[in-house]
Amino acid sequence: MxxxxxxxxxxSGLLAGVWARRQGLRTRIAATGLGxxxxxxxxxxxxxxxxxxDAPVRSPFAALTRLTAxxxxxxxxxTGEAGLREALAAFRTLLEKLxxxxxxxxxxxxxxxxxxPAGAPRPVYLAPAAQLAGDMSRPEPYLVVGFQxxxxxxxxxxxxxxxxxxxxxRAEFLxxxxxxxxxxxxxxxxxxxxxxxxxxxxxxxLKRVAAPGERIGLPxxxxxxxxxxxxxxxxxxxxxPIFEIPTLPPSVPGLRLTxxxxxxxxxxxxxxxxxxxxxxxxxxxxGRVTWVASRASARPVRHRARRFLLATGGIxxxxxxxxxxxxxxxxxxxxxxxxxxxxxxxxxxxxLAPEGHPVFRGGVRVGPDFRPLTxxxxxxFENLWAAGNLLAxxxxxxxxxxxxxxxxTARAAVTSLINTDx
Amino acid sequence: xxxxxxxxxxxxSLDLCIKCNICVSYCPVAEAxxxxxxxxxxxxxxQRFRMAGQPAPDLSVDYCSGCRVCNEVxxxxxxxMEMNARARAALVxxxxxxxRNRLLGRNELLGKVGSRAPRLANFALHNPVSRVxxxxxxxxxxxxxxxxxxxxxxxVDWWEKHYPHRLISDKKVxxxxxxxxxxxxxxxxxxxxxxxxxxxxxxxxxxxxxxGLPMLSNGEFKAAGKLYDxxxxxxxxxxxxxxxIVGTSTSCTLTLKEEAPHLLDxxxxxxxxxxxxxxxxxxxxxxxxxxxxxxxxxxxxVIPYHPPCQYRAHRVGRPSMDVLALIPGVExxxxxxxxxxxxxxxxxxxxxxxIAMKVGQELFxxxxxxxxxxxxxxxxxxxxxxxxxxxxxxxxxSRHPIEILAAAYGLYDLETRTTL
Ligand SMILES: Cc1cc2nc3c(=O)[nH]c(=O)nc-3n(C[C@H](O)[C@H](O)[C@H](O)COP(=O)(O)OP(=O)(O)OC[C@H]3O[C@@H](n4cnc5c(N)ncnc54)[C@H](O)[C@@H]3O)c2cc1C
Ligand code: SF4
Ligand code: SF4
Ligand code: SF4
Numbered sequence: 001m002x003x004x005x006x007x008x009x010x011x012s013g014l015l016a017g018v019w020a021r022r023q024g025l026r027t028r029i030a031a032t033g034l035g036x037x038x039x040x041x042x043x044x045x046x047x048x049x050x051x052x053x054d055a056p057v058r059s060p061f062a063a064l065t066r067l068t069a070x071x072x073x074x075x076x077x078x079t080g081e082a083g084l085r086e087a088l089a090a091f092r093t094l095l096e097k098l099x100x101x102x103x104x105x106x107x108x109x110x111x112x113x114x115x116x117p118a119g120a121p122r123p124v125y126l127a128p129a130a131q132l133a134g135d136m137s138r139p140e141p142y143l144v145v146g147f148q149x150x151x152x153x154x155x156x157x158x159x160x161x162x163x164x165x166x167x168x169x170r171a172e173f174l175x176x177x178x179x180x181x182x183x184x185x186x187x188x189x190x191x192x193x194x195x196x197x198x199x200x201x202x203x204x205x206l207k208r209v210a211a212p213g214e215r216i217g218l219p220x221x222x223x224x225x226x227x228x229x230x231x232x233x234x235x236x237x238x239x240x241p242i243f244e245i246p247t248l249p250p251s252v253p254g255l256r257l258t259x260x261x262x263x264x265x266x267x268x269x270x271x272x273x274x275x276x277x278x279x280x281x282x283x284x285x286x287g288r289v290t291w292v293a294s295r296a297s298a299r300p301v302r303h304r305a306r307r308f309l310l311a312t313g314g315i316x317x318x319x320x321x322x323x324x325x326x327x328x329x330x331x332x333x334x335x336x337x338x339x340x341x342x343x344x345x346x347x348x349x350x351x352l353a354p355e356g357h358p359v360f361r362g363g364v365r366v367g368p369d370f371r372p373l374t375x376x377x378x379x380x381f382e383n384l385w386a387a388g389n390l391l392a393x394x395x396x397x398x399x400x401x402x403x404x405x406x407x408x409t410a411r412a413a414v415t416s417l418i419n420t421d422x
Numbered sequence: 423x424x425x426x427x428x429x430x431x432x433x434x435s436l437d438l439c440i441k442c443n444i445c446v447s448y449c450p451v452a453e454a455x456x457x458x459x460x461x462x463x464x465x466x467x468x469q470r471f472r473m474a475g476q477p478a479p480d481l482s483v484d485y486c487s488g489c490r491v492c493n494e495v496x497x498x499x500x501x502x503m504e505m506n507a508r509a510r511a512a513l514v515x516x517x518x519x520x521x522r523n524r525l526l527g528r529n530e531l532l533g534k535v536g537s538r539a540p541r542l543a544n545f546a547l548h549n550p551v552s553r554v555x556x557x558x559x560x561x562x563x564x565x566x567x568x569x570x571x572x573x574x575x576x577x578v579d580w581w582e583k584h585y586p587h588r589l590i591s592d593k594k595v596x597x598x599x600x601x602x603x604x605x606x607x608x609x610x611x612x613x614x615x616x617x618x619x620x621x622x623x624x625x626x627x628x629x630x631x632x633x634g635l636p637m638l639s640n641g642e643f644k645a646a647g648k649l650y651d652x653x654x655x656x657x658x659x660x661x662x663x664x665x666x667i668v669g670t671s672t673s674c675t676l677t678l679k680e681e682a683p684h685l686l687d688x689x690x691x692x693x694x695x696x697x698x699x700x701x702x703x704x705x706x707x708x709x710x711x712x713x714x715x716x717x718x719x720x721x722x723x724v725i726p727y728h729p730p731c732q733y734r735a736h737r738v739g740r741p742s743m744d745v746l747a748l749i750p751g752v753e754x755x756x757x758x759x760x761x762x763x764x765x766x767x768x769x770x771x772x773x774x775x776x777i778a779m780k781v782g783q784e785l786f787x788x789x790x791x792x793x794x795x796x797x798x799x800x801x802x803x804x805x806x807x808x809x810x811x812x813x814x815x816x817x818x819x820s821r822h823p824i825e826i827l828a829a830a831y832g833l834y835d836l837e838t839r840t841t842l
Contacts, residue, residue, distance in 0.1 A: 276734050
C-alpha cells in the first residue's frame with residue numbers, strides 16, 4: 001500500500017516526495033508533466049516584492065509581517081517565519097548534498113540582487129553557486145559575453161541596462177564554434193555540448209576579451225552533467241569570477257534543479273515517479289479519499305494510498321481550469337477556490353500593476369495543518385493535503401515568491417501529514 | 423474513460439502549448455541530430471501552418487521517432503507525437519510512400535512468407551551480402567537488428583498442438599499474440615499462456631491479424647485502417663461479450679486500444695468496446711493481483727529493466743515492475759533511459775540508423791554498467807523491437823517480463839526460452 005501519493009511533479013511535488021521518502025513513507029508521484037522550474041531561472045525566490053510596492057524587499061523575513069498583514073491567508077502566514085527559515089535551510093542542505101550547491105547573500109537574512117536576462121535587478125533569496133558572482137553588491141565591473149547565433153540571450157541589452165543602473169558593464173560576443181559545430185541549438189543543447197567541449201579554447205577566448213578585474217557573465221549553459229566541474233575549471237583557467245545569467249526558456253538552471261531532485265527521488269530513494277498521468281477523478285468514503293484515478297489509454301488507472309498531497313500548481317501549473325466567462329475550478333477534487341469567478345475581475349487594467357492580478361492570487365484555502373478546507377472551514381478530507389502554488393493568497397508573479405512558497409509549504413505539508421494518524 | 427463526444431483531434435491541442443520548451447529539452451532525437459528541430463517546432467508550432475490543400479511547411483517531422491518523451495514531460499497535455507504522426511501521414515498522402523516503408527509496414531506479410539521456410543529465409547536475409555544489398559536497394563540499414571524467423575514453427579502451430587491440453591476453466595481470457603510472437607518469438611506466447619493458465623484462466627486465441635501499427639507509423643493510414651477493421655470484426659464480438667483481451671506486445675495492445683482509433687478517427691460503439699476490452703498483459707495481471715498465485719521460487723537475480731516507450735502512451739505506469747517486485751529475490755533496476763532508439767521501424771531505416779543508435783546510448787550504457795556491477799545475464803523489456811535493439815546495442819540478451827514471471831513459477835527456462 002502506498003503511504004503517500006503526490007499529485008504534481010513541480011518543485012513542491014518533487015521536494016515533498018524527497019522529504020517524505022526520507023522519512024520512510026512509501027511515496028509515489030503522479031503528474032501530467034514536469035513543472036515551472038523549466039521556465040524559471042533556477043533560483044529560489046522567497047519574497048522579492050511586497051504588494052503594491054516598487055522597491056525590492058531587502059530581507060524576506062523582516063518583510064513577512066507586512067506581507068501577512070496585507071494577505072492574512074498567505075501560505076507564509078501558515079508556515080510562519082520559523083517554518084520558512086527551516087524549509088529554506090533544509091533545501092540548501094539537500095542541494096549541497098546533491099552536488100548542486102545554492103548560496104545566498106553574506107547576511108543570511110537578506111536577498112541577493114542578481115542581473116535578470118534583461119539586466120534588471122532581480123531579488124533572489126538563494127541562487128545556484130554558478131549565479132552568485134553576479135551579485136550586484138560586488139564591486140567588479142561586468143563583462144557580459146554572449147555567443148553569435150544564440151537566440152534567447154542578449155548581452156548588449158543586459159550591459160546597457162546594467163550601465164543605466166550605474167554599474168560598469170560591457171558586452172562581447174564569441175563564436176559559437178567554441179562550444180559546438182551544430183547548426184541549430186537551444187540553450188539545453190549548448191549545455192550538453194559544454195559537457196564534452198574542450199574548455200581550454202573557450203577559456204582562451206574569454207581571456208582575450210576580458211579586461212583585468214572584470215567578472216564575466218555568460219548565458220546559463222555551463223554544462224548539465226558536469227556543471228560543477230565546468231564552472232570551477234573555467235573560472236580557474238580564465239582567472240576571473242565567472243557567473244551564469246539565466247536565459248529565455250528552456251532554463252538550464254531549472255533543468256539541473258529538476259534533474260537532481262528527480263534522480264535523487266527515483267534512484268537514491270527508490271520513489272516512483274509517473275509522468276504523463278493526468279489525475280482527473282477521485283473516490284471518497286466517510287470523509288477519506290480512497291483512490292484517485294488518472295486518464296489512460298483504455299480505462300482510468302486507480303491509485304490507492306493512505307494519504308494524498310495535491311501539488312498541481314494552480315492556474316500556472318494546470319491544477320485549475322477555467323472557462324472563457326471566468327469560472328475557475330480545481331480540476332480533481334473541485335475544492336473551493338478563492339479565485340474571482342468572473343473574467344472581468346481576473347485582471348487589473350494595468351498589465352504591470354505592482355499589486356499583481358487577482359486571478360493569480362486565487363487558490364485553495366488550507367488550514368494550519370495544510371489540509372484543504374471546505375467553505376465551512378472544515379478539512380475537506382481527512383487524508384488530503386495541499387502544497388505549492390495552488391494555495392490561496394500568494395501571487396508568485398508579483399511577489400517573486402514562487403519557489404519559497406513551494407519549498408516552505410511542501411515541507412510543512414509533509415511534516416503535517418507524517419504527524420497525522422490516518 | 424474515453425468519450426467520443428468530448429474527443430478532439432490531436433491538432434486542437436496545439437492551443438494548449440505555452441512554448442515552455444520542456445519537450446525540446448527532453449526529446450532524444452532533437453538531442454541526437456540537427457535534422458530534427460524538436461517537438462515544439464515540429465508539433466504545435468508547425469501545426470499552425472499546416473492547412474488542408476497547402477504544401478507541408480516542414481518535412482523534418484519525418485524524423486520524429488514517435489517515442490512520446492515529449493508527451494510525457496509536457497505540462498499541458500499537448501498531443502505532440504500524435505500531431506507529428508498525422509502530419510507525417512499527410513506527407514505520405516502528398517508525396518507517396520517509399521518502397522522500403524511499404525516493406526517495413528508489412529511485418530505480417532514478411533512474417534508469413536519467411537515462416538514457410540524459416541531457415542532459408544533467415545539465411546537469405548541475415549547474410550552479410552544480402553544485408554548490403556537490402557541496404558542499397560531498399561534503404562534498410564545493414565547493421566539494424568532485424569529479427570529471425572522461428573525455426574520451430576509459429577505460435578499458432580504450437581497453440582494447435584497445445585489446444586487439446588489447454589486448461590479449461592470458467593475464468594476465460596483472450597490472448598492477442600501479434601506478429602512478433604506469431605512468427606519470430608513464439609516462446610513469448612507460450613510463457614504468457616503458461617502464466618495465464620497458472621492463474622487459473624482458460625486462454626482463448628481467436629483468429630486475428632496484424633494490429634496495423636507499422637503502417638500507422640509509416641503514415642500508411644488507409645492500409646492500417648483495413649487491418650484495424652479486420653481485427654474489429656474478429657475481436658469485437660469477444661469484447662462485446664465482456665472478455666478481456668490481453669497482449670504481450672505493448673505496441674499491439676496500444677494500437678488496438680487507442681492509437682488506431684485516434685489516428686484513424688474511428689469512434690463507433692464497437693471500437694470503444696474493443697478499446698475497453700484490451701489490456702497490456704502486465705496491466706491486467708497487476709489489476710488481478712489477488713488472483714496471482716504466490717508459489718514463486720526464490721530467484722536471486724538483478725534485472726535491468728527498460729520500460730518501453732509505448733507505456734508512455736498506455737499511461738498505466740510500469741506494471742511489469744510492480745508485478746516482478748512480488749517475486750522473492752528479484753531486484754528490478756529501472757533504466758530511467760528515454761528510449762532505446764529503434765522506435766518500431768525507425769531505427770531500421772538507413773538514414774535513421776545512426777540517430778537511433780545515438781538515442782539508445784544512454785540505455786546501452788546503463789545495461790552495460792549493470793552487467794559490470796551485478797553480473798547480470800539478462801535485461802528485460804516488454805516490447806520486442808526494443809529487446810532486439812537492446813541486444814544489438816549491448817550484446818546482452820533481453821527477455822520479456824512475462825518470461826521472467828513464468829520462470830519464477832518454474833514453468834519456463836530463461837536460458838533456452840522453452841516452457842518446462
Ligand atoms: C516562452 C516564450 C514565450 C514567448 N511569447 C511570445 C509572445 O507571446 N509574443 C511574441 O511576440 N513573442 C514571444 N516570444 C518570443 C518569440 O517566440 C520569438 O521572438 C520569436 O519566435 C522569434 O522568431 P524567429 O523566427 O526569429 O525564431 P524562432 O521562432 O526561434 O525560430 C527559429 C527557427 O529557425 C530555425 N533555425 C535556427 N537556426 C537555423 C539555421 N542555422 N538553419 C536553418 N534553420 C535554423 C530553427 O530551427 C527554428 O525553426 C516568446 C518566447 C518564448 C521563449
Ligand atoms: S512541453 Fe508542451 S507546452 Fe511546452 S513547448 Fe512543448 S508542447 Fe508546448
Ligand atoms: S515523439 Fe519523441 S522524437 Fe518525436 S518529437 Fe516527441 S520526443 Fe521527439
Ligand atoms: S524500445 Fe525504444 S523505441 Fe521501443 S519503445 Fe522503447 S524506447 Fe521506444
